[in-house]
Amino acid sequence: MDLEELISALSEEYDLGVWWPSESPFEVMVGAILTQQTNWNSVSRSLEMMRRGGLLEVDKMAECDLAVLEEMVRPTGFYRQKASRLRSMAGHIQRNHGSDVSSLLQGETMKVREELLSLPGIGNETADSILLFGAGRPKFVAAAYVSRLLDRTGIFSSKDYMDLQGFVESELPPDVTAYRRTYALCVHHCQRSCLRRPRCNACAIAGRCATGLRR
DNA sequence: ACCCAGGTGGCCC
DNA sequence: GGGCCACATGGG
Numbered sequence: 474m475d476l477e478e479l480i481s482a483l484s485e486e487y488d489l490g491v492w493w494p495s496e497s498p499f500e501v502m503v504g505a506i507l508t509q510q511t512n513w514n515s516v517s518r519s520l521e522m523m524r525r526g527g528l529l530e531v532d533k534m535a536e537c538d539l540a541v542l543e544e545m546v547r548p549t550g551f552y553r554q555k556a557s558r559l560r561s562m563a564g565h566i567q568r569n570h571g572s573d574v575s576s577l578l579q580g581e582t583m584k585v586r587e588e589l590l591s592l593p594g595i596g597n598e599t600a601d602s603i604l605l606f607g608a609g610r611p612k613f614v615a616a617a618y619v620s621r622l623l624d625r626t627g628i629f630s631s632k633d634y635m636d637l638q639g640f641v642e643s644e645l646p647p648d649v650t651a652y653r654r655t656y657a658l659c660v661h662h663c664q665r666s667c668l669r670r671p672r673c674n675a676c677a678i679a680g681r682c683a684t685g686l687r688r
Numbered sequence: 689a690c691c692c693a694g695g696t697g698g699c700c701c
Numbered sequence: 702g703g704g705c706c707a708c709a710t711g712g713g
Contacts, residue, residue: 493694511710512711549710550709551709551710596696598695598696
């Protein structure tokens, strides 16, 4: 089985709608940090609290009371880290881009990526999520799920994030829609994995248990 | 009562 | 460059 066949099999099984719902690129940035090591259910609760509190704007987030923000972040875990990283990210945009997110995101893709990576709490995956879903750039998000899935299916195996990203980007057309769709299919598939439901339908697609930490 | 989650950063060798 | 750990709440 190769990548194309996997994608085609997953496409037949799942009919995915919008994968990363958001009202603005800034909201994608916030969501990208919140979703680290957590499910989207928790993230939407946090985002909703922030929306009500008016914090989904650069200046408000940058100048907010940290304790208040922490309470909003709490459901997603690592709340102290995430709250301070979110506020400092907003502070960076405020100071360096006149509070204008598009000014940050409109540069050359790899330059933007480097700038994102320089911010605390933004690593490879978070930076690429922001680029792909917030900035509409063709950067594949080589998440742990994708790594596991491609490994278990024998399609590609590497411990290195950039290796995996390079592989997928070399196999697919450099197209935002294709990258978003492929990422969404892999993650969605993994979330209904054997880990939670032994011998789930998902296993049948990959031909074996695709995602559980242990087989 | 376990095990894991749409990671990141710091420290060690 | 790799291996291990803290960070913390919520769902299966």
